[in-house]
Amino acid sequence: MGANKTKLILLGAPGAGKGTLAKMIQAELGFVHLSTGDMLREAVKEGTELGKKAAGYMNEGKLVPDDIVIGILGERLLAEDCEKGFVLDGFPRTRKQAVALEDILRGERMSLDLVLNLETPEEVLIQRLSGRTQCESCGAIYHEENIPSRDPGVCDKCGGKLYQREDDRKEAIEVRLRAYREETAELIDFYSEDGLLKSVDSGKDVETAFKQIAAGLKDG
Ligand code: ADP
Numbered sequence: 551m552g553a554n555k556t557k558l559i560l561l562g563a564p565g566a567g568k569g570t571l572a573k574m575i576q577a578e579l580g581f582v583h584l585s586t587g588d589m590l591r592e593a594v595k596e597g598t599e600l601g602k603k604a605a606g607y608m609n610e611g612k613l614v615p616d617d618i619v620i621g622i623l624g625e626r627l628l629a630e631d632c633e634k635g636f637v638l639d640g641f642p643r644t645r646k647q648a649v650a651l652e653d654i655l656r657g658e659r660m661s662l663d664l665v666l667n668l669e670t671p672e673e674v675l676i677q678r679l680s681g682r683t684q685c686e687s688c689g690a691i692y693h694e695e696n697i698p699s700r701d702p703g704v705c706d707k708c709g710g711k712l713y714q715r716e717d718d719r720k721e722a723i724e725v726r727l728r729a730y731r732e733e734t735a736e737l738i739d740f741y742s743e744d745g746l747l748k749s750v751d752s753g754k755d756v757e758t759a760f761k762q763i764a765a766g767l768k769d770g
């Protein structure tokens with residue numbers, strides 16, 4: 551099985567590094583990167599019906615209702631490029647989404663190969679989310695201390711403007727971490743029962759985590 555045929559989920563709390571690592575997995579290993587957060591932010595930016603429904607939840611740090619997210623991801627999974635394998639970032643986040651994903655994949659004669667659980671201490675999560683910025687043009691992720699851009703406020707990759715996400719405010723961070731504990735953390739058991747789960751230490755730097763991921767893909 552070639553690595554880029556693999557169907558992979560990145561599981562982990564907000565701030566665990568799912569987005570950053572998924573982008574590296576796409577760039578260096580050729581996976582299609584599927585981020586429900588990016589898809590929803592795109593819908594909000596374009597002002598679609600779906601975006602209007604999702605925006606309020608997102609700004610407060612709450613989960614968007616399952617049917618909306620399952621709809622958007624389900625449609626994306628039908629595109630031909632996904633047959634080659636993909637890395638899911640930010641989905642599933644509830645048991646209902648995990649069950650829906652199995653149904654969608656079964657319908658497409660596909661199945662999951664691997665679920666990587668990005669383990670990160672809570673104080674690290676909070677530090678990362680608090681200082682995070684993102685490029686409004688290309689989506690690249692920075693951090694004022696951990697991954698500063700060369701020019702403050704300006705993207706190294708494309709010159710775009712960096713902004714702080716509405717849901718990276720302190721109050722929203724707390725809501726997101728609670729949603730993770732109450733709804734998403736149980737997926738660790740869900741996937742370990744399937745024998746698909748592997749742990750990755752995501753509490754240090756991205757390179758360390760990426761090395762573990764690359765190794766996990768090789769013997770997984
Ligand atoms: P993070 O993992 O850092 O919270 P994301 O970009 O993955 O960031 O998600 C941002 C927001 O988008 C979430 O707080 C939530 O409101 C919404 N969202 C993304 N994916 C899902 C999902 N699978 N289910 C419900 N809401 C989601």
Ligand code: ZN
Pocket residue numbers: 685686687688689690705706707708709710
């Ligand atoms: Zn950029």
